[in-house]
Amino acid sequence: MQSLWDIANPQLRELSVYEPGKPIEETARELNIDPREIIKLASNENPLGSSPKAIEAMRVALNDAQLYPDGGGFYLRNALASKLGVKCENIILGNGSNEVIEFLGHAFLKPGDEAIASEHAFVAYKLIAALFGARTIETPSPNYEHDLNAMLDAITPKARIVFIANPNNPTGTLISQDKIDKYMSRVPENVVTVFDEAYYEFIDNPPDTLKYVRDRRNVVVLRTFSKIHGLAGTRVGYGIAHPEMIAVLQKTRQPFNVNSIAQIGALAALEDKAHERETKRLVDDGRSYLQEEFAELKLAFIPSAGNFIMVNVGDGPAIFGKLLTRKIIVRPLKGYNLPEWVRISIGTMTQNRKCIAALKEVLSQDRPS
Amino acid sequence: MNTVSISRRRFAQLLGAGAAAAVAKPAFSFAAEPIAQPATTSVVRLSSNENPYGPSSKALKAMSDAFDLSCRYPDEHVDELIQALAKLNGVNRDQILLGDGSGEILKLCAETFTGSTRGKLVAADPTFEAILNHARVNGAEVVKVPLNRSFGHDLPKMMAAAKEGLIYICNPNNPTASITPRNEVGEFIAKAPSQTMVLVDEAYYHYADSPDYESVIPLIKDHPNLIVARTFSKIYGMAGLRCGYCVAQREMIERMRPHQPWDSVNIMALAAAIASLNDPDQVANGKRLNTEAKTFVTSELDAMGYKQIPSQANFIMVDVKRPVAPLIQALKQRNVQVGRLFPALPNHMRVTIGKKTEMESFLSAFRQIAA
Ligand SMILES: Cc1ncc(COP(=O)(O)O)c(C=O)c1O
Ligand SMILES: Cc1ncc(COP(=O)(O)O)c(C=O)c1O
Numbered sequence: 211m212q213s214l215w216d217i218a219n220p221q222l223r224e225l226s227v228y229e230p231g232k233p234i235e236e237t238a239r240e241l242n243i244d245p246r247e248i249i250k251l252a253s254n255e256n257p258l259g260s261s262p263k264a265i266e267a268m269r270v271a272l273n274d275a276q277l278y279p280d281g282g283g284f285y286l287r288n289a290l291a292s293k294l295g296v297k298c299e300n301i302i303l304g305n306g307s308n309e310v311i312e313f314l315g316h317a318f319l320k321p322g323d324e325a326i327a328s329e330h331a332f333v334a335y336k337l338i339a340a341l342f343g344a345r346t347i348e349t350p351s352p353n354y355e356h357d358l359n360a361m362l363d364a365i366t367p368k369a370r371i372v373f374i375a376n377p378n379n380p381t382g383t384l385i386s387q388d389k390i391d392k393y394m395s396r397v398p399e400n401v402v403t404v405f406d407e408a409y410y411e412f413i414d415n416p417p418d419t420l421k422y423v424r425d426r427r428n429v430v431v432l433r434t435f436s437k438i439h440g441l442a443g444t445r446v447g448y449g450i451a452h453p454e455m456i457a458v459l460q461k462t463r464q465p466f467n468v469n470s471i472a473q474i475g476a477l478a479a480l481e482d483k484a485h486e487r488e489t490k491r492l493v494d495d496g497r498s499y500l501q502e503e504f505a506e507l508k509l510a511f512i513p514s515a516g517n518f519i520m521v522n523v524g525d526g527p528a529i530f531g532k533l534l535t536r537k538i539i540v541r542p543l544k545g546y547n548l549p550e551w552v553r554i555s556i557g558t559m560t561q562n563r564k565c566i567a568a569l570k571e572v573l574s575q576d577r578p579s
Numbered sequence: 580m581n582t583v584s585i586s587r588r589r590f591a592q593l594l595g596a597g598a599a600a601a602v603a604k605p606a607f608s609f610a611a612e613p614i615a616q617p618a619t620t621s622v623v624r625l626s627s628n629e630n631p632y633g634p635s636s637k638a639l640k641a642m643s644d645a646f647d648l649s650c651r652y653p654d655e656h657v658d659e660l661i662q663a664l665a666k667l668n669g670v671n672r673d674q675i676l677l678g679d680g681s682g683e684i685l686k687l688c689a690e691t692f693t694g695s696t697r698g699k700l701v702a703a704d705p706t707f708e709a710i711l712n713h714a715r716v717n718g719a720e721v722v723k724v725p726l727n728r729s730f731g732h733d734l735p736k737m738m739a740a741a742k743e744g745l746i747y748i749c750n751p752n753n754p755t756a757s758i759t760p761r762n763e764v765g766e767f768i769a770k771a772p773s774q775t776m777v778l779v780d781e782a783y784y785h786y787a788d789s790p791d792y793e794s795v796i797p798l799i800k801d802h803p804n805l806i807v808a809r810t811f812s813k814i815y816g817m818a819g820l821r822c823g824y825c826v827a828q829r830e831m832i833e834r835m836r837p838h839q840p841w842d843s844v845n846i847m848a849l850a851a852a853i854a855s856l857n858d859p860d861q862v863a864n865g866k867r868l869n870t871e872a873k874t875f876v877t878s879e880l881d882a883m884g885y886k887q888i889p890s891q892a893n894f895i896m897v898d899v900k901r902p903v904a905p906l907i908q909a910l911k912q913r914n915v916q917v918g919r920l921f922p923a924l925p926n927h928m929r930v931t932i933g934k935k936t937e938m939e940s941f942l943s944a945f946r947q948i949a950a
Contacts (some may be wrong), residue, residue, distance in 0.1 A: 229653075230652060230654040230841065230842075231652070233654070234653040235655055237719060238656075250651075253651070253652050255650050255651050255652065256650045256651075258620075259647070259649075259650045260646065260649040260650045264649075265646045267645065267647065268847075269643065269646070270648070271819075272639055272642055272643070272847075273633075273819050274633060274819060275633065275634050275638075275642070275816070275818075275847075275851070276629050276630050276631070276632070276641075276816040276817065276818055276819065277627075277629055277818060277819050278627050278629065278634040278812075278819060278821050279821070298642045305679050305821075305840070305843060305845075306840065306842055308840040308841065308842065309840045309843075311840070312840045316716070319850060334840075339836075341837055358930075407640055425792055440649070440650035441649060442647040442649075442651060442653075442842075442920070443648055443650060443651050443652065443653050443844065443845060443846030443847075444649050444843075444847065445653070445679075445842060445843075445845040446580055447811045450605075461716055462716055463685045464679070464680070464682040464685070464709065464713070465682060465709060466682055466821060467679060467682075467683075468821075469819060469820050469821040469847070470678075470819035470820070470846055471642075471819065471820065471845070471847050471849065472845060475649070492673075502743060507767075509584045527672050559819065
């Protein structure tokens with residue numbers, strides 16, 4: 211045996227490791243500055259911070275940190291069910307919605323199977339499929355949008371899961387109700403369709419996919435507390451599906467996957483309408499501002515339905531590097547095969563302005579005026 | 580039930596009820612309905628081997644300070660904990676993998692090393708069962724080897740059963756609180772064929788004080804097939820927060836890592852774990868208080884004529900000399916929760932060592948029902 215890789219599952223060799231946004235602390239160390247000076251617009255986090263109601267509840271919950279969490283997530287699942295108009299049995303909690311994607315791989319993918327995702331789709335789908343030895347069929351993405359017809363056409367007898375990110379990260383594109391309905395009328399019943407709706411709450415007139423859950427179709431809708439509620443650090447997301455689907459997914463998880471502080475925080479966040487409203491307003495304003503500025507700078511961008519915008523800066527990694535020296539962290543998209551683009555998460559208005567000012571400086575260096 | 584409008588005060592109650600419910604059922608149950616249990620402070624929870632004294636005050640402070648970061652993904656803070664754990668255990672940083680509780684480490688080991696094509700899982704009976712379920716989910720055969728007469732792992736039989744796949748050694752063992760002696764474990768690891776993975780679960784490491792016990796982490800440098808799991812749920816009092824880890828050679832860690840979704844350990848757990856490692860009193864006090872309460876309850880039980888398996892953990896396994904199931908129920912009616920029935924030892928009751936006052940409540944309830 212030369213190396214452990216000789217006996218490890220072959221698909222793991224090719225698996226690229228997920229690269230998170232560049233850490234603030236690391237950047238501060240490299241630039242030799244105070245971390246507080248750094249503006250991180252790289253991970254689609256909530257610019258307003260966590261829901262204050264969630265924080266208040268979590269503070270109280272710290273008193274019981276030594277007790278195991280409720281492994282069944284009873285109260286949070288019930289609260290979500292009543293909010294969404296479904297039943298507790300329709301919901302599974304994950305250690306972030308990412309973990310629910312892992313449950314799906316565990317439950318449905320094995321070597322030889324196929325998963326279908328769009329080109330430039332959120333990278334987790336591909337990674338999970340590879341982990342379970344399945345092949346990902348990537349369908350072309352004209353105008354950076356998911357092409358649901360192409361995705362349907364890609365379905366072979368080996369296909370098990372179709373991943374649809376709506377809106378997609380990093381492109382920010384949204385698929386309309388009409389297209390979803392047409393897709394649902396054609397997709398075979400033995401294929402599981404995942405609607406990843408991590409940014410659902412930022413959409414103005416969100417398409418309804420829960421009706422397909424109520425109709426007991428093989429769909430799983432993913433949502434998260436990481437974005438609109440600002441709880442990315444506490445790790446809690448969920449999947450919504452018909453009860454048998456949930457029962458299948460439940461089998462794949464460990465008994466205490468969602469920590470008690472996150473459960474309590476999430477419960478309180480559901481009640482915090484003001485924080486939700488303000489977050490959406492801040493993101494809407496920031497999006498308008500950034501998109502106007504990009505237009506002014508003659509930079510191509512994709513109108514976004516999320517709390518981030520993808521913008522064509524010519525040489526993504528170079529601009530990322532130059533913004534970094536100006537204490538701004540954005541996300542280069544080379545890993546998404548979008549080397550000309552960067553993704554900028556929408557921040558507070560002050561952060562957005564600083565980001566644009568830095569971008570202007572950086573671009574004027576490159577462009578003869 | 581209306582769970583949407585709840586006051587802040589109610590949250591604390593909900594947490595209590597939820598947590599109580601979680602432990603009132605077997606570890607691997609996903610029933611939606613928690614077993615109804617009034618969330619009153621009078622319930623004595625001696626059912627889940629939790630630490631009654633809670634996390635270090637430094638950890639509580641660190642978590643309070645971390646609320647500013649709860650809107651951020653936690654990845655930036657992972658390195659600091661890994662660094663501290665590497666130092667603590669005298670290994671390199673790339674030899675540590677963090678988990679969403681050591682429960683996730685067990686899941687990752689089952690996923691990486693067991694399955695219909697990869698190999699079976701060999702575990703003791705009785706032992707901590709979570710990994711058995713994960714192995715079955717992966718389609719692996721599960722072989723249970725009964726503990727030997729001194730409640731240690733029967734290592735020769737386990738080795739014979741293994742060939743490829745994974746051998747799980749829980750030391751100290753849950754639910755028996757017993758240890759497998761260090762010379763036996765050492766010899767076993769030296770002899771285990773290299774294609775057999777050995778996972779030693781040291782969740783209760785800090786509570787073991789027998790001269791016959793020692794951690795096998797120092798053996799990792801010579802054994803690429805050895806993995807050791809540890810947790811912050813026990814001596815560090817952080818069960819609700821979910822943080823555990825394993826130590827192994829770098830290549831083993833690299834094989835396990837892809838099986839884990841990213842951002843697995845939340846920011847509160849990271850902050851609390853880092854702070855706990857900087858508080859030397861946490862371990863020392865936790866051990867001392869556990870020993871005091873354990874000495875108290877075991878001597879009372881001895882006096883009543885109830886023997887226990889010698890305990891090297893923060894719980895005891897009491898021989899109740901009759902089927903335990905009705906006694907568990909009877910205690911529950913008296914607001915004392917103890918461990919579930921373990922079918923391999925149907926006449927034994929597992930009781931977590933709580934605070935001394937809680938052990939007094941247990942003893943008085945036990946006296947009533949056992950009379
Ligand atoms: C489309 C999409 N899905 C899922 C996630 C994962 O979110 P979490 O695991 O924090 O719930 C993200 C995070 O950025 C995302 O963009
Ligand atoms: C032996 C053993 N290992 C692992 C665990 C899981 O601990 P955690 O997931 O809280 O780290 C437990 C919990 O009781 C245990 O008894």
